[in-house]
Amino acid sequence: MSTSSTVTEVVSGYADHLWSRDVSEHTARAYVSDVSDFLDHAVHSTKLRLGSGDGQSAKSSGARIDIAAVELDDLRSWLIALDDAGAAKSTVARKIAAVRSFFAYGVSNLGLPNNPAARLRTPKKDSRLPTVLKPQQAADLISAAERSRGAQRDTRSSQSDGSAPTDTDTGDSTTGDSAQQGKNDPLDAAKRIRDAAILEMLYATAVRVSELTGLDRSDIDHRASMITVLGKGNKERRVPFGTPARQALEDWLAARELLAGPRSGDALFLGVRGGRIGARQVRELVHRYGSDDPSSPDIGPHGLRHSAATHMLDRGADLRQIQELLGHSTMSSTQIYTQVSMQRLQDTYRRAHPRA
Structure with a gap:
């Protein structure tokens, strides 16, 4: 497949690529949807659109697009539109990961000269602590x-x-x-x-x-x-x-x-x-x-999962053991429970200590 194809062909090729790499069904479905969303946005740019079939959105039309012409500004324009629509930071982060994966696929399989999404900055997640039961x-x-x-x-x-x-x-x-x-x-x-x-x-x-x-x-x-x-x-x-x-x-x-x-x-x-x-x-x-x-x-x-991890930490479990129990690939995902435990300790102190 060339870099100039219909949107349907581009998305279909990327979907086949994900399935061949044993990506989980949930992740593959989300990434394909995110890439389709970006291409739907990008196809309305005269620089990128080469022609269309029925004039509908990229997700349902035979619009042709040259993905080799996509630049960083096109991606930033899409992210601005997402922000204007009130997309959560976690959603934006996932969409950035999806287009990075898509253009990496383009470099490896379609002959793209570079990955324009590689320079996108992933927004930091909100530091909201998970809700847990006592x-x-x-x-x-x-x-x-x-x-x-x-x-x-x-x-x-x-x-x-x-x-x-x-x-x-x-x-x-x-x-x-x-x-x-x-x-x-x-x-x-x-x-x-x-x-x-x-x-x-x-x-x-x-x-x-x-x-x-x-x-x-x-x-x-x-x-x-x-x-x-x-x-x-x-x-x-x-x-x-x-x-x-x-x-x-x-x-x-x-x-x-x-x-x-x-x-x-x-x-x-x-x-x-x-x-x-x-x-x-x-x-x-x-x-x-x-x-x-x-x-x-x-x-x-998932609240029960958070609660179980927090209760184990409160009762002296080692953080590394909790990471293994939960199946977290990195310790950073598990460390949030230390923040939950500290918050609970602070709340208890404020309620119980006479000079809090």
């Missing part, structure tokens, strides 16, 4: 789901009629006053047992939600109380979990067959349709169980 708040959140495990005995003694579930994964958990009803419904009981295991495992292992939903039963080492997760960059790591999580996991595995179906495969956690549960459903159930306590911050699965 240890008791985390315990209360998990207890809200753990109470449902009392239904497990009823679940084991009940016989499923074998009919396929007709509801969706969205809002499929039973909480509060409907708990008794769930004891009389094997499917509801199984969902609540699953929810308890998910919350226990999220907090016990501090894994990302994508890592949790990607777990298979074969990834569990029951004897060592360890799981093998596939993290960012397709890097595997082993993560331990404790006794409460092990018990919750055993309860779920005993009830799993009630939700299992032809689409289940070896997936550890299932939705009510029998397929692997999705990240969105996990986020919804975390928010749902945490909504009963008005004093507790509303967090998602």
Whole structure:
């Protein structure tokens, strides 16, 4: 492919390049979208546009563009437009990484003389600290789901009629006053047992939600109380979990067959349709169980990950060990938890010390 092609051809070639390099699906999708966004901006420049098909945006037209003519000012113009639109610094940083990757691909594969994005400066991320739960708040959140495990005995003694579930994964958990009803419904009981295991495992292992939903039963080492997760960059790591999580996991595995179906495969956690549960459903159930306590911050699965790391640091865990547990590639990502712990110490001091 030459440097002068339709936008569709350019983006398609870059997408194929990303897939060939085993880039994660999430990253590849984001980078392709970001590059398309830049080309959509750039194609309206008379210097870059060579002609168009239907006059629509670059994302949907046959517009031709000469990417060899892209200069630093064209990229800066795009970034200014993003800033004017109120894009977050983290979003801008990702988009800069995407166009750097794209033009590096152009240099290596399309004969571009240089990478104009190499000189872009990445904006510093906002120094906002992550929201975390207090240890008791985390315990209360998990207890809200753990109470449902009392239904497990009823679940084991009940016989499923074998009919396929007709509801969706969205809002499929039973909480509060409907708990008794769930004891009389094997499917509801199984969902609540699953929810308890998910919350226990999220907090016990501090894994990302994508890592949790990607777990298979074969990834569990029951004897060592360890799981093998596939993290960012397709890097595997082993993560331990404790006794409460092990018990919750055993309860779920005993009830799993009630939700299992032809689409289940070896997936550890299932939705009510029998397929692997999705990240969105996990986020919804975390928010749902945490909504009963008005004093507790509303967090998602990543908030439980932040909370677990902070609580371990507060109780004397080594920062390097926390880095390994979380699967951070650099220590700088882990060091934010020292700031969280220091902030909590300062808050406690101001509240408790008579001369604060």
